[in-house]
Amino acid sequence: MPKTGRxxxxxxxxxxxxxxxxxxxxxxxxTDAANVASAPDDGRQVYAPDYFARFAPxxxxxxxxxxxxxxxxxxDQGRGLGQANTNVLINGERVALKSEGIGDRLRRxxxxxxxxxxxxxxxxxxIPGLSGQVANVITSGGGxxxxxxxxxxFRPGYVEPEWFGGNVSVSGSAKTLEYSLALSNDNGRxxxxxxxxxxxxxxxxxxxxxxxxxxxxxxxxxxxSLKWDGPGSSVANFNASYxxxxxxxxxxxxxxxVSGVPRHRxxxxxxxxxxxxxxxxxxFALGPGRLKLIGLERYDxxxxxxxxxxxxxxxxxxxxxxxxxxxxxxxxxxxxxYSWKMxxxxxxxxxxxxFNRYSGVxxxxxxxxxxxxxxxxxxAGTGGVTEDRYEVVLTHGRQLAKNLSLQVGLxxxxxxxxxxxxxxxxxxxxxxxxxxxxxxxxxxxLDLSLKVARVVGQLSFGDFLARVDxxxxxxxxxxxxxxxxxxxxxxxxxxxDLGRWGTTDLKLFxxxxxxxxxxxxxxxxxxxxxxxxxxxRFGLDWTSTVNLDPIGLKxxxxxxxxxxxxxxxxxxxxxxxxxxSNYQDRHAEANFRYDIPDSSWAGGxxxxxxxxxxxxxxxxVGLNYEGxxxxxxFVENKDVFGLxxxxxxxNVTNGHRFVERTVYDxxxxxxxxxxxxxxxxxxxxxxxxxxxxxx
Numbered sequence: 001m002p003k004t005g006r007x008x009x010x011x012x013x014x015x016x017x018x019x020x021x022x023x024x025x026x027x028x029x030x031t032d033a034a035n036v037a038s039a040p041d042d043g044r045q046v047y048a049p050d051y052f053a054r055f056a057p058x059x060x061x062x063x064x065x066x067x068x069x070x071x072x073x074x075x076d077q078g079r080g081l082g083q084a085n086t087n088v089l090i091n092g093e094r095v096a097l098k099s100e101g102i103g104d105r106l107r108r109x110x111x112x113x114x115x116x117x118x119x120x121x122x123x124x125x126x127i128p129g130l131s132g133q134v135a136n137v138i139t140s141g142g143g144x145x146x147x148x149x150x151x152x153x154f155r156p157g158y159v160e161p162e163w164f165g166g167n168v169s170v171s172g173s174a175k176t177l178e179y180s181l182a183l184s185n186d187n188g189r190x191x192x193x194x195x196x197x198x199x200x201x202x203x204x205x206x207x208x209x210x211x212x213x214x215x216x217x218x219x220x221x222x223x224x225s226l227k228w229d230g231p232g233s234s235v236a237n238f239n240a241s242y243x244x245x246x247x248x249x250x251x252x253x254x255x256x257x258v259s260g261v262p263r264h265r266x267x268x269x270x271x272x273x274x275x276x277x278x279x280x281x282x283x284f285a286l287g288p289g290r291l292k293l294i295g296l297e298r299y300d301x302x303x304x305x306x307x308x309x310x311x312x313x314x315x316x317x318x319x320x321x322x323x324x325x326x327x328x329x330x331x332x333x334x335x336x337x338y339s340w341k342m343x344x345x346x347x348x349x350x351x352x353x354x355f356n357r358y359s360g361v362x363x364x365x366x367x368x369x370x371x372x373x374x375x376x377x378x379x380a381g382t383g384g385v386t387e388d389r390y391e392v393v394l395t396h397g398r399q400l401a402k403n404l405s406l407q408v409g410l411x412x413x414x415x416x417x418x419x420x421x422x423x424x425x426x427x428x429x430x431x432x433x434x435x436x437x438x439x440x441x442x443x444x445x446l447d448l449s450l451k452v453a454r455v456v457g458q459l460s461f462g463d464f465l466a467r468v469d470x471x472x473x474x475x476x477x478x479x480x481x482x483x484x485x486x487x488x489x490x491x492x493x494x495x496x497d498l499g500r501w502g503t504t505d506l507k508l509f510x511x512x513x514x515x516x517x518x519x520x521x522x523x524x525x526x527x528x529x530x531x532x533x534x535x536x537r538f539g540l541d542w543t544s545t546v547n548l549d550p551i552g553l554k555x556x557x558x559x560x561x562x563x564x565x566x567x568x569x570x571x572x573x574x575x576x577x578x579x580x581s582n583y584q585d586r587h588a589e590a591n592f593r594y595d596i597p598d599s600s601w602a603g604g605x606x607x608x609x610x611x612x613x614x615x616x617x618x619x620x621v622g623l624n625y626e627g628x629x630x631x632x633x634f635v636e637n638k639d640v641f642g643l644x645x646x647x648x649x650x651n652v653t654n655g656h657r658f659v660e661r662t663v664y665d666x667x668x669x670x671x672x673x674x675x676x677x678x679x680x681x682x683x684x685x686x687x688x689x690x691x692x693x694x695x
Contacts, residue, residue, distance in 0.1 A: 044118045044119065044120045045118070045119040045120075045497065045503075046116055046117075046118050046119075047063075047067060047116060047117045047118075047119070048116050049063075049111070049112075049114060049115075049116070052066055052111070054555060054595045055595065055602075055638075056600075056638035056639070056644055057111040058110070058111055058147050058149065058644065058692045058693065058694060059106060059107050059108070059109060059110060059111055059147055059149075060106040060107075060109035060110075060111060060113075060114050060137050060139070061103055061106035061107045061109075062111060063111055063114055063117060063137075064088070064106060064117060064135055064137065067117060067119065067135065068502045068503040068545030068547075068557075069495065069502065069503035069504055069505045069543050069544055069545045070119060070133060070135060070505070070543070071543050071561070072086075072087065072088055072102065072103060072135075073086055073087040073088075080331075080333055080335075080352050080354035080389065080391065081294065081296065081333055081335050081352060081354075082129070082352070082391070086101075086102050087122065087130070087132060087133065087134045087135065088102045088106070088134070088135045088136075088137065089125075089127070089134060089135070089136045089137065090105065090106075090109075090136075090137050090139065091136075091137070091138060091139060092125075092136055092138075094127060100221075100223065100241060100277075104182075104184070104223070105225070106137065107149075107167055107169070107182070107184075108167075108169040108171060108180045108182045108223070108225070109137070109139055109171065109180075110145040110146075110147050110171060110694065111147075112145060112694075113139045113140055113141070113142075113145065113171070114137060114138070114139055115138045115139060115140050116138050117135055117136070117137050117138070118135070118136040118138065119133055119134070119135055119136075120133075120134055120136060121133065121134070121405070121439035121441070121447050121449050122134040122437070122439070122449070123397070123405055123406070123407045123437035123438060123439035123449055123451070124399075124405040124439045125397075126339065126346040126348075126397055128348050128350065128393070128395035128397075128407065128409050129409070129435070130407075130437075131407075131435075131437040131439070131449050131450075131451035131491065131493075132449050132451070132491065132493040132507065133447070133449075133493065133495055133505060141172075141173030141178050142173055143172060143173070144170065144171070144172035145170070145171060145172065145694065145695075146168070146169065146170040146171075146694065146695040147168070147169055147692070147693065147694045147695070148166065148167065148168040148169075148692065148693060148695070149166045149167055149168075149690060149691075149692040150165070150166040150690065150691045150692070151165035151166040151688065151689070151690045152164075152165060152688070152689050152690075153165070153189055153686060153687065153688050153689075154686075154687040154689075155189055155191055155684055155685070155686055155687075156684075156685075156687075157684065158191035158192075158193065158214065158683075158684045159189045159190070159191040159214040159215070159216065160189070160214075160216060161189070162187045162188070162189045162216075162218075164185055164187065164218070165185055165186070165187045166184070166185065166690070167182055167183065167184035167185070168182065168183050168184075169181065169182035169183070169184075170182075176228055176229040176230070177226065177227065177228055177229075178226070178227040179224070179225065179226050179227070180224065180225045181222075181223075181224045182221075182222070182223045182224070183220070183221070183222050184220070184221050184223070185218055185219060185220045185221070186219045186221070187217055187218040187219065188215070188216075188217040189214075189215070189216060189217075190213070190214070190215035190249075191212075191213055191214045191215065191683070191684065192211075192212075192213045192656075192657040192681040192682065192683055192684075193211065193212050193213070193681055193682050193684070194210075194211065194656070194657070194679065194680055194681030194682050195208060195209065195210055195211075195679070195680065195681070196208070196209040196210075196211060196253075196659070196677060196678065196679040197209075197677075197678045197679075198675050198676070198677055198678075199675065199676050199678075200673070200674075200675060200676070201672055201673030201674075201675075201676070203676075205258055206257065206258055206675060207255055207256060207257045207258060208255075208256050209253050209254065209255050209256070210253065210254045211251065211252065211253040211254075211679075211681065212250075212251075212252045212253075213249075213250070213251050213657075213681070214249070214250050215247070215248070215249040215250075215269075216247070216248050216249075217245070217246065217247040217248075218245070218246050219243060219244070219245045219246075220243065220244055221241055221242065221243035221244075222241065222242055222243075223239070223240070223241035223242075224239070224240050224241070225237070225238065225239045225240075226238040226239075230282075230284070232284070232285060233284070233285050233290075234282070234283065234284035234285070235282075235283050235284075236280065236281070236282045236283075237280055237281050237282075238279075238280040239277070239278070239279045239280060240276070240277065240278045240279075241276065241277050242274075242275075242276045243273075243274065243275050243276070244273070244274050245271065245272070245273040245274070245275075246271070246272055246273075247269065247270070247271040247272075248268070248269070248270055248271075249268065249269035249270075250266075250267070250268055251265075251267040251268075251471065252264070252265070252266060252267075253265040253267070261312045261313055261314045261316075262312075262313040263310050263311060263312045263313060264310070264311045264313075265308065265309070265310050266307075266308070266309045266310075266311070267306070267307070267308045267309075267470070267471055268306065268307050268308075269304075269305075269306045270304070270305055270306070271302065271303070271304045272302075272303045272304075273300065273301065273302045273303070274300075274301055275298065275299060275300040275301065276298065276299055277296065277297070277298040277299075278296070278297050278298075279294070279295060279296035279297070279298075279333075280294070280295060280296075281293060281294040281295070286338070287340075288340045288341070288342075289338055289339050289340025289341070289347075290338070290339050290340070291336065291337070291338045291339075292336070292337040292338075292339075293335075293336055294333070294334070294335040294336070294337070295333065295334055295335075296331070296332075296333040297330070297331070297332055297333075298330060298331050299328070299329070299330040300328065300329050300330070301327075301328045302325075302326070302327050302328070303326050304324070304325045304326070304327075305322060305323065305324040305325070306322070306323050306470050306471070307320065307321075307322045307470075308320045308321055308322075308470045308471070309367060317369035317370075317371075318367060318369075318371065319367055319369075320367040320470075321364065321365055321366055321367055321373075321470055322364070322365035322367070322373045322470075323362070323363075323364055323365075323467075323468045323469075323470050324362065324363045324364075324365075325360060325361075325362045325381070325467065326360065326361050326362075327358065327359060327360035327361070327462065328358070328359055328360075329356070329357060329358040329359075329461065330356070330357050331354060331355065331356050331357075332354070332355045333352065333353070333354045333355075334352070334353050334354075335350065335351070335352040335353075336350065336351050336352075337349075337350045338350075344398055345396055345397055345398030345399075346396070346397045346398065347394070347395070347396050348394070348395045349392075349393075349394050349395075350391075350392070350393050350394075350395070350411075351390075351391065351392045352389075352390070352391045352392075353388075353389070353390050353391075354387075354388075354389045354391075355386070355387070355388050355389075356385075356386065356387040356389070356461070357384070357385070357386045358384060358385045358386075358461035358462065358464075359383070359384035359385075359420075360381065360382065360383065360384070360462060360465055361381070361382045362378060362381025362382060362465065362466070362467060362468075363375055363378060363381070364376045364378040364381070364468060378466070378468075380465065380466035380477065380478050381465055381466045381467060381468075381478070382465070383419060383420050383424070383464070383465050384419065384420040385417070385418070385419050385420075385461040385464045385465075386417075386418045387415055387416065387417050387418075387459075387461075388415065388416045389413060389414070389415040389416075390413060390414050390415075391411065391412070391413040391414075391433070392411050392412065392413075393409050393410065393411030393433060393434065394409065394410055394411060395407065395408065395409035396408050396409075403440060403441040403442065404438070404439070404440045404441075405438070405439045405440075406436075406437070406438055407435075407436070407437040407439075408434075408435075408436050408437075409433075409434050409435045409436075410434040411432075411433050411434055412430065412431060412432045412433055413430075413431050413433055413456060414428070414429070414430050415428070415429050415431075415484075416428045416429075417429070417483075419464055419480050424480070425480045425481070427483075429483065429484075431456050431486060432454055433454055433455070433456060434453070434454055435451060435452065435453035435454070436451070436452050436453075437449065437450070437451040437452075438450045438451075444497075445496065445497035445499070446494075446495070446496055446497070447493075447494070447495040448492075448493070448494055448495075449491075449492070449493045450490075450491070450492050450493075451489070451490070451491045451492075452488070452489070452490050453488070453489045453491075454486070454487075454488055454489075455486070455487050455488075455489055456484055456485075456486050457484050457485040457486065457487070457517075458484060459482055459483075459484050459517075460529075463476070463478070463479060463482055463517075463528070463529040464478055464479065464480055464482060465478045466478035466528075474617065474620075475526075475527075476519075476527065476528045476529060477522055477526035477527065477528040478528055479520075479522065479528040479529055479530045481530065481531075482517075482529065482530065482531065483515050483531055484515070485513055485514065485515045485516055485517055485531070486513070486514045486515060487511045487512060487513040487514065488511065488512045489509070489510070489511050490509065490510040490511075491507065491508070491509050492507070492508045492509075493505065493506070493507045493508075494506045498546075500547060500549060500550055501546060501547055501550060502544065502545040502546045502547045502557065503544065503545055504542070504543070504544040504545075505542070505543045505544070506540065506541075506542045507540060507541040507542070508538075508539075508540050509537075509538065509539060509540070509541070510536070510537070510538040511536060511537050511538070512534075512536045513534065513535040513536060513537070514533065514534060515531040515532075515533065516531065516532045516533075516534070516535035516569055517529060517530070517531060517532075518530070518532055518569065518572070518580070518581050518616075519581065519615075519616070519617050519618070520532065520572040521572060521573060521618045521667070525618075525667075527617060527618040527619070530572075532569055532570065532572055533570075534569075534570070535567065535568065535569035535570075535580070536567070536568055537565055537566065537567035537568075537580065538565070538566055539563065539564050539565030539566060539585075540562070540563070540564050541561075541562075541563050542560075542561065542562040542563075543559075543560070543561050544559070544560045544561075545557055545558070545559050545560075546558045546560070553594070554597050555594055555595040555596060555597050556592070556593065556594040556595075557592075557593055558590060558591070558592050559589075559590070559591045559593070560589065560590045560591075561587065561588070561589045562587070562588050562589075563586065563587040563588075564585070564586055565583075565584075565585040565586070566579075566585065567579050567580040567583060567585065567613075571616060573616070573618060573667060573668060573669050574668075574669045578616065579613040579614075580613065581613070581614070581615045581616050582612065582613065582614070582615035582624075583612065583613045584610060584611065584612045584613075585611060585612070585613055586609070586610065586611035587608070587609070587610050587611075588608065588609045589606065589607070589608040589609075590606065590607055590608075591604065591605075591606035592604045592605055592606065600637050600638045600639035600640075601635070601636070601637055601638075602635075602636040602637075602638065603633075603634060603635045603636065604633070604634055605631065605632065605633040605634070605652075606631065606632050607629065607630070607631040607632075607653070608627075608629070608630050608631070609627070609628055609629055610625070610626075610627050610628050610630075611625075611628060612624075612625040614660075616668075617668075618667055618668065619663060619664050619666065619667065619668060619671075620661060620662060620663040620664060620668065621661075621662050621668060622659065622660060622661035622662065622677075623658070623659070623660045623661075624658070624659050624661075625657075625658055626655060626656070626657050626658070626683065627655040627656075628655070629653050629655055630650070630651055630653070630655045631650075631651070631652040631653040631655075632648055632649065632650045632651075632652065633648070633649050633652055634646060634647065634648040634649070635647055640691075642693060642694075643691055643692065643693040644690075644691070644692045644693065645689075645690070645691050646688075646689070646690045646691075646692075647687075647688070647689050648687070648688040648689075648690075649685065649686075649687055649688075650685070650686040650687075650688060651683055651684065651685055651686050652685075654682070655683055656680055656681060656682060656683060657679070657680075657681040657682075657683055658679060658680055658681075659677060659678070659679035660676075660677070660678055660679075661676070661677040661678075661679075662676050662677075663675055663676075663677070
């Protein structure tokens with residue numbers, strides 16, 4: 001690890017250890033009130049709106065982002081709806097969404113509607129699937145409020161500015177109704193410039209290159225939600241969203257071979273997508289318990305193509321190719337959950353039916369000397385995949401003692417996978433599922449949780465069909481034998497409240513994976529996404545917030561995060577153990593924020609280090625990463641005519657884009673090196689500006 005990475009980890013450890021080393025003498029009562037959440041005897045930590053006042057939050061997301069030692073864990077958007085697995089609730093309920101994350105929903109809740117935020121262990125709640133630290137955002141209705149967050153980004157000399165990022169939303173309530181309407185645009189601007197050196201296996205120079213990469217994306221979305229308090233204790237929720245996505249990427253490159261004619265490579269990507277999601281639920285009393293019925297429909301239509309054209313300096317005809325992929329996918333989900341109390345505990349019987357579909361038509365073209373694209377045979381890129389899945393899980397939760405709770409869920413699923421097109425195949429599977437969770441609070445301010453779960457993963461149905469990458473010259477043949485991965489997960493979490501110093505949260509995790517998904521060799525020299533019988537990973541995720549008020553720097557804090565992972569899988573080409581392919585296994589981050597007392601000004605800086613493992617394919621090994629050190633500084637004024645204005649300078653320490661790629665003249669276990677590609681490109685300075693407010 002570079003010295004900077006070791007330094008970051010040392011800083012994180014020192015920040016966590018500091019409260020134990022410092023003199024914990026008397027404290028100012030006002031300082032304590034501003035920096036310490038209340039902690040009722042039931043183990044919750046409760047953060048009232050006053051706690052967040054110095055940050056001038058505009059939304060519930062702004063507030064939750066400042067809860068000490070807490071980080072949002074989004075749903076993996078995987079297999080159906082299933083049990084809850086995000087660590088955020090709204091008014092004690094999970095939000096059953098697929099196309100947008102919990103952060104999108106929190107962004108639409110005005111900060112003045114938040115009554116409090118509670119941090120509690122998930123296993124102590126009557127919501128199957130939750131474990132570890134969970135945030136429950138409690139809101140109140142009344143009136144109409146609006147908010148907006150406008151974001152822009154500048155990368156001079158690299159890519160055009162992004163002018164229209166951010167979101168605007170309106171929410172309110174009237175008698176038995178609550179509603180929200182939001183318009184957002186999650187846009188992006190990626191870019192890099194710099195040289196590439198190509199050598200042979202003995203290190204002899206073959207070619208040099210100069211490249212300019214520029215990517216532009218915009219994803220406007222409109223979303224609405226409606227909640228109705230019906231007769232008696234019945235409650236209904238309705239959600240809908242519609243989104244358009246545009247992406248255009250350019251990769252212009254000048255190539256100068258040692259022997260041969262210089263040439264220009266023009267590579268372009270275009271992607272146009274539209275999607276929608278409609279969902280809702282209705283919950284009502286039935287017999288001794290309550291029944292919740294959930295329905296969801298989502299659809300995605302995508303048009304993608306890429307061109308690569310080579311033009312030689314000697315005026316000879318250009319050459320190249322085109323790849324086009326038009327696909328659509330969708331999902332219908334119906335779920336029922338019946339919950340009741342019996343034998344001193346909480347019970348829930350849940351059943352779910354999910355029907356997934358995917359169809360794609362891919363075409364491949366060759367550029368003729370006349371400048372026309374002529375279609376080539378590529379039948380393996382066309383076809384469809386469907387999956388019908390049914391699941392039943394029975395969950396029981398109970399208090400074993402005042403400070404100890406247990407949750408157990410047992411069940412299974414049946415699924416049928418069918419493919420149309422080349423080598424179509426239909427298969428059926430039965431798989432067990434379930435989990436056991438324990439939550440223990442041995443003393444006030446210390447929370448321990450343990451969860452053991454059997455999980456079934458979700459496939460990317462596009463992997464069943466062949467596809468082409470013209471940029472890197474990589475071809476996936478498609479694999480009709482793919483099966484969803486299964487894994488045993490063990491998660492252990494310790495959270496310690498450090499009082500006025502802050503909080504620290506340590507997660508230890510382990511996964512034993514069956515049918516791990518990676519690129520594997522197929523017959524006839526082909527390669528594609530496939531299954532490897534066994535794999536495992538383990539590591540830690542350590543998040544902390546240290547307040548600096550006790551040492552006299554009132555309004556200042558340090559947020560740290562350290563992630564260390566180790567993985568192992570048997571390489572399908574060599575048979576030797578290696579890390580997971582293209583896997584980030586180290587991350588260290590520290591952010592300092594100072595809200596100057598008795599003023600509207602705040603500022604700070606942050607630094608992060610990332611480490612990634614190489615990817616492995618049949619004919620090559622490569623490493624593609626950025627950084628590895630990125631840093632940022634910002635200044636913020638929270639009252640510019642009632643608005644919050646934030647200016648940020650990212651990449652202060654001049655992080656780069658790196659590519660190290662070794663390509664073999666055949667399978668890499670038996671063939672000599674064909675060439676080695678080494679790239680070091682500048683990412684450049686990035687300037688961000690945001691303006692947020694209420695109306």
